[in-house]
Amino acid sequence: MKKLIYISTVIVVFVLSACTDDLNQYPHVRDTSQSVFSKPENYVSALAKCYASFVTAGQERGGGDADLSSNNGYDYMRCYFNVQEAGTDEIGSTWIEGDNIGDLTYLSWDANDPWVADMYYRCYYSISLCNEFLKNATDEKIAGFTDEQQAEIRTFRQEARFLRALSYYHAMDLFHDIAFADESHIGSSILPERIESQDMFNFLTTELKSCSQGMLDIDQCEYGRAPRAAAWMLLARMYLNAEVYEAGAKYDSCMIYTQKVMDEGYALEGEYAKLFNASNDTRVGRGNEIIYPLVVDGTSVVSWGATTYLVCGQADQDYGYDPEEVGCAGAWGMFRVRGEIPALFDLDNDDRAMFYIGDQTQYMDNGVDDRTGGYFVRKWSNLTDDGEVASNTASDGVDTDFPMFRLADAYLMYAESAVRSGANMSTALSLVNELRSVRNAASVSESELLATSDGIPFKFFLDERGRELYWECVRRTDLVRFNCFAGDNYVWQWKGGVKDGRSVASKFNIYPIPAAEISANPNLYNADY
Numbered sequence: 001m002k003k004l005i006y007i008s009t010v011i012v013v014f015v016l017s018a019c020t021d022d023l024n025q026y027p028h029v030r031d032t033s034q035s036v037f038s039k040p041e042n043y044v045s046a047l048a049k050c051y052a053s054f055v056t057a058g059q060e061r062g063g064g065d066a067d068l069s070s071n072n073g074y075d076y077m078r079c080y081f082n083v084q085e086a087g088t089d090e091i092g093s094t095w096i097e098g099d100n101i102g103d104l105t106y107l108s109w110d111a112n113d114p115w116v117a118d119m120y121y122r123c124y125y126s127i128s129l130c131n132e133f134l135k136n137a138t139d140e141k142i143a144g145f146t147d148e149q150q151a152e153i154r155t156f157r158q159e160a161r162f163l164r165a166l167s168y169y170h171a172m173d174l175f176h177d178i179a180f181a182d183e184s185h186i187g188s189s190i191l192p193e194r195i196e197s198q199d200m201f202n203f204l205t206t207e208l209k210s211c212s213q214g215m216l217d218i219d220q221c222e223y224g225r226a227p228r229a230a231a232w233m234l235l236a237r238m239y240l241n242a243e244v245y246e247a248g249a250k251y252d253s254c255m256i257y258t259q260k261v262m263d264e265g266y267a268l269e270g271e272y273a274k275l276f277n278a279s280n281d282t283r284v285g286r287g288n289e290i291i292y293p294l295v296v297d298g299t300s301v302v303s304w305g306a307t308t309y310l311v312c313g314q315a316d317q318d319y320g321y322d323p324e325e326v327g328c329a330g331a332w333g334m335f336r337v338r339g340e341i342p343a344l345f346d347l348d349n350d351d352r353a354m355f356y357i358g359d360q361t362q363y364m365d366n367g368v369d370d371r372t373g374g375y376f377v378r379k380w381s382n383l384t385d386d387g388e389v390a391s392n393t394a395s396d397g398v399d400t401d402f403p404m405f406r407l408a409d410a411y412l413m414y415a416e417s418a419v420r421s422g423a424n425m426s427t428a429l430s431l432v433n434e435l436r437s438v439r440n441a442a443s444v445s446e447s448e449l450l451a452t453s454d455g456i457p458f459k460f461f462l463d464e465r466g467r468e469l470y471w472e473c474v475r476r477t478d479l480v481r482f483n484c485f486a487g488d489n490y491v492w493q494w495k496g497g498v499k500d501g502r503s504v505a506s507k508f509n510i511y512p513i514p515a516a517e518i519s520a521n522p523n524l525y526n527a528d529y
Contacts, residue, residue, distance in 0.1 A: 033132060033135075033136055036136075037137075037141065040142070040146075040152075043133075043152075043153050046132075046133050047133060047156045047159060049129055050129045050130050050159075050160055050163050051163065051224065051295070052301060053067070053076060053122075053125060053126040053129055054075070054076045054294050054306075055075055055295070055296055055301055055305070055306040056301060056303050057303045057304075057305065068125055071100075071118050072100065072118050074118065074304065075303040075305035076123075076305075077305050077306040077307075077309070077402060078303070078305025078309045079115060079118045079122050079305070080119060080122075080170065080473055081309065081471075082104055082115050083115060083174060083511065084473040084474065085471065085473065085476070086101055086104040086105050086115075087104050087106070087107045087485075087495075087508075088475040088476055088479060088485070088492075089338050089340040089479075089490075090341055090470050090471060090475045091335050091336075091337065091338065091471070092105075092335055092337070092338050092364050092368045092369075092373070093105050093368060093369070094316075094334055094335055094336070094368075095333075095334060095369070096368060096369045100115065101115065105368055105494070106494065106496060106497035107495060107497075107504045107508045108497060109508075109511070109512070110512065111512040111513065111515040111518070111529045113512075116512065116514065117514035117516065117517075119174065119511070121514075121517075123167045123168070123170055123171040123174075124167075124171070124179070124181075126164075126167040127164050127167045127168060127181070130160045130164035130167070131164065131181065131182060131183040131186055132186055133156075133157075133160045134157060134160050134164070134182075135183040135184075135186045137153055137154075137157045137160070139154075142154075154214065157214070158211040158212075158214035159215060159226050161207060161210075162208065162212075162226050162230060162234070164207075165208050165211070165234060166234060168200065168203075169204060169234060169238060172197055172200045172204070172245065173245075173477055174510070175510060175513055176196075176245070177195065177196045177527075178194070178195060178200065178513070179193070179194060179513075179521060179523070179524055180192055180193060180194075180195040180200065180203075191521045191522070191523055192521065192523065193523050194523045194525070196246075197246055198245055200245070201238060201245045201247040205235060205239075208232075208234055208235045209235070211231060212228045212231035212235075215227060215230075215231060216228065217229075217264070218265050218266070218286050219285075219286060221285070223281060223295075224293075227291070227292065229260070229261050229405075230291055230292035230405055232258075232261050232264075233257075233258075233261055233291055233405035233409070233410065235257045236254045236261070236410065236413050236414075238250075239253040239254035240254045240481070243481075244481055249420075251418075251420050251421040251423075252417070252423070254414070255418060255421075258413050258417070259414065261291065261407070261410040262410055262411070265286040265287065266288060266289060266291060266407040267287050267289065268408060268411075268438045269288065269289040269290075270438060272351045272354075272439055273379075274385065275289060275290065275403060275406065276379050276400065276403075277382075277383055277385065277400060278327065278381065278384045278391070278398065278399040278400045279384045279386075279390075280403065281295070289403075289406045289407045289408065290401075290403045290406045291403075291406055291407065291410075292403075292405045293401035293402060293404060294306065294401060294402040294404055295401050296397060296399065296402065297397075297399060298390060298396040298397050298399040299391065299396050303397060306402060307397075307400040307401065308393065308397040309332075309334070310379075310380040310400075310471065311326055311328060311380045311381060311382045311393070311398045311400060312328050312331065312332040312334075313332045313335055314326070314334070314335065314376060314377045314379070314380060315328050315332065315333070315376070316332075316333035316371060316376055317330075317331040317333075318333065318371070319333075319359075319360065319372060319376075320333075320336075320356050321356045321358070321376060321378065324389075325378065326378055326382060326383065327381055327389040327390060327393070328393050329393040329394035330394055333371065336360070336373070336375060336376050337355065337374055337376075337377050337470070338363075338364060338374055339361075339363035339374060339493060340492045340493065341466055342375055344463050344466050346441065349440060349441060349442065350440060350441040352439050352441070352468060352470075353467075354377060354378045355375040355376065355378070356375060356377070356378055358376075359372070360373065360375050361373045362374070362375060363493055364493055365493075368494050377471065381400065382398040408435055408469075409468075409469060409474075411431040411432070412431075412432070412461065412468060412469075414428065414431060415429075415432050415449070415461070416428075416458065419449050419450060419458055419461070420458060425449075429444075429445075429446050429449060435468070439468070448460050456482060456483075456484060456489060459482070462484065465478050480509050485508070485509055486503070486504050486505060486507070486508045486509045487504070487506060488503035491503065507527075507528035510528075512526045512528075512529035513526055
């Protein structure tokens, strides 16, 4: 049975002072901060809410008694998956109109898009929870507790700082110049100031280096909590993309922090599919690949987003496979993979090519919403290692956790940074080929790592990340880093809303801050929307 920090605890919602007055109206208040934080045993429940805010949408099963009054009503992870994947070469969404996902699909959104707004507010809701925790976890606030209780809460404090940094990173990556509010803003009537991406980058790198020193190591960390290597992975991802945030090239720093992760005691999983099934909670920690998962449980942590969205959404019993093959009680048929991703694979010699072909055409020639075009995916599963269905998805969610960070990504980030900086090429090649060998894929040469393909420098890494990490919420970020998301350097089918694809304006590299938020806070603005 999973040992989870936020399954066995009571979830509490506190009084919040979030990003703007508009946000202040959203949370449902159950307990005041004074009552929650008066007892040391409540701190774990308060921290649990910070963790759970990434995968739940409310206080009841399936998002009932909602935390936020949002457009679509779904959780952080469903929003994040859509904004990171729907407009890329990795996803074709079936229910374009019914799910309000047309503008994401065709890269034509504006500042009133419902998914963009929901993602923004989800980020700041999680940030607000962490701010509230941090305000009440100072040395002064906990001085009356025992030494042991204080020590534990100080560790919780570092984890809350990490979780806040994770949400702020997502906000920065998606929106760039954003509102900044820390725990000092709780209870204040002062509107948050706008912070530019490079300044946010500098704050986050400093914050993550600091909090990682007080987070638990690989052997101390209870399942479901973030170990220090999670902070190092987030630092590495930020450093890899530093130029996008106008912070200059930081590839040497990316290599430093991925090396720290690789030295921590994790190991690649020999069976790729096991990273994404309902037993993947057993593949976390020393000797395993998953560094930090978002925990999902079929009865205690349930929403119709997170990995329930992935497992049920990938299955289509009318045109695809029997949903029982991935442990579903029913298939939602939400999406397929666009043809460009299977084209990256040797389909017969790569364990990562988890596609159902059947009678499907590879490409979506008749439209993104035509379910006969595009292969179905079987990457995510609600089956255990023994092949048993882990939960009843008709009434509950799935039991599959979402690997937010895993070792394979550290290998690829290190290797890409080494190649881009011209340092440690032999190590870069060794890491890439070790990963490919474990995935049953052919080895590659140094010249392949260095090659400019289709006019794109180092395109091997864009392609390899597509093979290794598809549908794991990194594709948009990777495409932006390679200058391939907007513009015409790389065009995929239906990019820009036309069959053969077309260039879109550079403004689409960044999502707009919601129009309602700009109206509420005059410190904010969108440069190009």
